[in-house]
Amino acid sequence: MIDDRGVLEPWLDRDRKSSIRHPMPVDRAMIEAGPVVRRGRHGKRADAPRRMALGEAHLRLRALVVATLSGSAAALLAAVLFEATASQAVEIDPGGQVAMMPPVGPHWVFVPDRLLQTSFIFDGDSAEMLGAIASPGLLVAKLPPVARTRNEIYSVDVDYDRGVRGKRTDYVTIYDARSLDVVAYVDLPDPVSESNTSQHHVALLDGERFLIAFSQFPDGVGVVVDLEARAVVARAPIAGCAGVYATGPRSFATLCGDGTTVQVGLTEEGQVASAERSAGFFDVVADPVSMAGVRSGSTWHYVSFRGDVHSVDYASAKPVATGPWSLVSAAEKEGGWRPGGLQPHTLHVATNRLFVLMHEGEPGSHKDASPEIWVFDVEAGSRLDRFEVPNLGVEFLGPMFGLAPDSFGRTVLGWLVPNEGAHAIVVSQDAEPLLFTRSHDYGVVGVLDADTGEHLRTIGQAGFAGPTLGVP
Template structure:
């Protein structure tokens, strides 16, 4: 059964459940309350952007409780909110048009107070911020929280640099043929290029372009390109290729220094059809050096398909050390709509009989008791797993309708 057929079946079941839902008294909602977030973001907090509602919701992964939300513009997918703990600010890149969906375009870096989520300022940037279905690698907050970088495409690529300390647009670095922004220091970030190379963009202390330095070609853009869904540890980034090779690129020097890749799959696993897949398919826990990868069984061209398994690797030894099962998120998605408890008997029954559609995206917290968050891009629920054991702890329901991105502040 195709993923589209599975989704149609789940939505049809949801419609039937709504039709037969018994009337129930809904407790009145208390309105007019104003709350503030704690001074520091929680270790298990999570942003869930939604491309239909055009906002990003902040959840507590321990309780599943919604903490707040910020709006986004008319882009395809809200870009990841960037949280400066030093400045106690949150930054979001928005696009607006003077006539709704047409007219003069303007792009802004909107600045939110991280405790009240009130807008406290904005910086106008060139009106050509890039837009994709996932929103990954389009914006980045450089180390030290002074400079924010925004990928532009119209159709050539460039990067806008914003000085957050002085709230001004510093300038635009021309980066023809390269895309994605991967922070690697206070005044340095990396990019991937269409000729199989990587690029390091060096800035001055004031945020102006200092120099560009390019690596030698290290991947085949035709036979086995890498995806932009990289994961980071300091100035080192890892990128997976469509065929399952993991590339390590060190951006700490003048030019990027890629290392020889290593395979995520054995020959037997490749013959069985195992492949990487999804939208945000990699996550990395820095302290344990564990890499999490969404995998599925499919053929060439299936790199966007969701996966029902998450394979765990120890990066230093280059070995697979565990396999997690992705939770079935259909019941948590349908439960609030149809008025049943997804953790009760009906929810458990539906999770057992309905096909598991898998997950498109995952991310992991960076504390000593990390949580692994997963989502399917067309189901408004987020699964919460113990990142060390793979135990399915809970689900966060009513997390939106559609979107692939997950962001840990």
């Protein structure tokens, strides 16, 4: 509760001797901040909570944490809280204004949020939020492709005519990348597929004319959208396969349930011209590959649950698989080291460096968070470096308690909150790359120097929960 003095009184059990009774000062401006303008499906203004409005939820969580601790843990946390500084004044932007986005930058990062059904856009250099794209009706927002030639962003969305039920409409929303205004819609004839991460369910082909949307039901197709004509032009049958991966201006690939991959070729107008299947290259039962493939030119690299890297060349109509090579030595494999996470690997194309989230686990732990990032030279098939994932739990909770990054209180919090690692990573593709890390459980994104692994900064208040990250 916030009293007349602008003080948040924690919800404590007054009968418990270990209750902490210190009121928590808050900046009332954070709680009373007005709405920010967003654009919805019909191009109308819609009031949505401002980023700083998350402060109220954070303060409530702060009070709840204090209220539930007891004994020595409560005493230690009390000492930490005494060190916390008073809330800083927050500059409030005038309401009812729509700012223009800067040009698409190399250090932009998309942060989809499962609960808010929104993809936030942040600047990795300043850690500031630039904008947000709503993705209603989805289990998790699909990473939106960006077309630099037309300065557009594409979001594959779902609507129901009775809220969360009724007739379903699947469509592509086309945004102006500067204003984030909706400029067009393209309705899809098939329901788009969804999964826990929805990775590679949408692909923007080279040349940026055609977009492919993966639909698994009722019969499995890749829906071909001509973005210049703003129309669906074909349905490419890919039954028994999953995911869509761009391989050229008029071709895409998909992974299949028999351990093969199929490449679909299109005509100049986007009609299906060919479909060629590779030989089998992975065992879907003994050691399946993750759908989180990474691309370098005509080659896609797929990493298996055990840590084998399978490379497939799509330069010719029929895909050709090579390898595999292993991320782990015999001793590391014996020790249980394996990839883990929901988006566990990313590739810096110019230097051919593969970054992989790694953990010690048992078979079936391939979705678990990982505390380390291993760096590999793909061409040599050898490891170059090992980075530690920053403690994202501390990065999330520290600001709630007003603890400065280098303070003793932040150190104490690190003793109390174990480093559970990250679920997702993605690297920017410029000459000075940033490596972004994320835990599904915390609304922050760690920003690392991709060359050294140094933790440069943290993007705070990045939603609540989500499994993926994306760069343009």
